[in-house]
Amino acid sequence: MRTWKKRHKLTLWSVIVIVVALIAVRAARAQTNEQIVNAGFELPYNEQGAGPIQVPHGWAAWWEDGLHDIPGIQGGSAAQYPTGRPEYKAATLDIDPHRVRSGGAAAQWFNYSRTGYAGLLQRVNVEQGARYAFSVWAQCWSGDSNDPTICPPDRAYISLGIDPDGGTWVGSRAIVWTQWSAVGPDYVNFDSLAVDARKDTITLFVSVAFKWALRHNDVYLDDAALQRIAEGTTPEPCPTAIPCPSCPTPEPCAPGSVDYARIKQDVYDVISTWDTR
Numbered sequence: 001m002r003t004w005k006k007r008h009k010l011t012l013w014s015v016i017v018i019v020v021a022l023i024a025v026r027a028a029r030a031q032t033n034e035q036i037v038n039a040g041f042e043l044p045y046n047e048q049g050a051g052p053i054q055v056p057h058g059w060a061a062w063w064e065d066g067l068h069d070i071p072g073i074q075g076g077s078a079a080q081y082p083t084g085r086p087e088y089k090a091a092t093l094d095i096d097p098h099r100v101r102s103g104g105a106a107a108q109w110f111n112y113s114r115t116g117y118a119g120l121l122q123r124v125n126v127e128q129g130a131r132y133a134f135s136v137w138a139q140c141w142s143g144d145s146n147d148p149t150i151c152p153p154d155r156a157y158i159s160l161g162i163d164p165d166g167g168t169w170v171g172s173r174a175i176v177w178t179q180w181s182a183v184g185p186d187y188v189n190f191d192s193l194a195v196d197a198r199k200d201t202i203t204l205f206v207s208v209a210f211k212w213a214l215r216h217n218d219v220y221l222d223d224a225a226l227q228r229i230a231e232g233t234t235p236e237p238c239p240t241a242i243p244c245p246s247c248p249t250p251e252p253c254a255p256g257s258v259d260y261a262r263i264k265q266d267v268y269d270v271i272s273t274w275d276t277r
Helices: 002-030
Strands: 045-047 054-056 060-063 087-092 105-111 116-125 131-143 156-163 188-191 201-210 216-229
Touching: 045 087, 054 087, 054 105, 105 116, 116 216, 131 156, 131 201, 156 188, 156 216, 201 216
Parallel strands: none
Antiparallel strands: 045 054, 060 116, 087 105, 105 216, 116 201, 131 188, 131 216, 156 201
């Protein structure tokens, strides 16, 4: 009898230990980037539709063509010099160690002697109803000089967005975007707004705009991370249209008072050109 009780007690404690361990692992996972495929933008890179578009595995490229201003960015030469498809490739340690924050590679895309409006996206698996945000490190090179350390604060801008429905249409008004932030010559971490997942997938968007048509307009990304946010810590943000020429500005709203069922998924005549193959 004592032996049975002792074994029963040990078994009970073993179950408790395992349950506690699983809870701890789940909590730890909520704070890691394991839901993002290739969060470090490491090799290999895959061709997406054309040879000059080499995209890190797990990600898809998008860009916008056209002659227009970039809303939210005052001035610049985008209205005189059209944006177009950039060249995407890997920035590796053997080419320039400064471009790689960790690991062996970082994502890079650039426009030569023209403005640019492009980015990357990825759909990730999440828990429906939970709140998420993500971040990414970015730096740039923008100028007519061949000095790669130049990128003044009025040349390259970044915005992060999340589609809580897991859509991959960069023009969707369901996407919650941040305001534009200036990118500089050294790596800085940029954060998205927190969004409640309405399905079991969400889509992460990185958007970068170059204000001036310069010889070098390069951006570099590294070390993306997805975070699960504790409930009640952040008000639900307003949905915003992507800051692009073809997308109308949404009506203002107050955080926490959004009726997503009434948000219309508009179809835009002119939208970003991208291919997720």
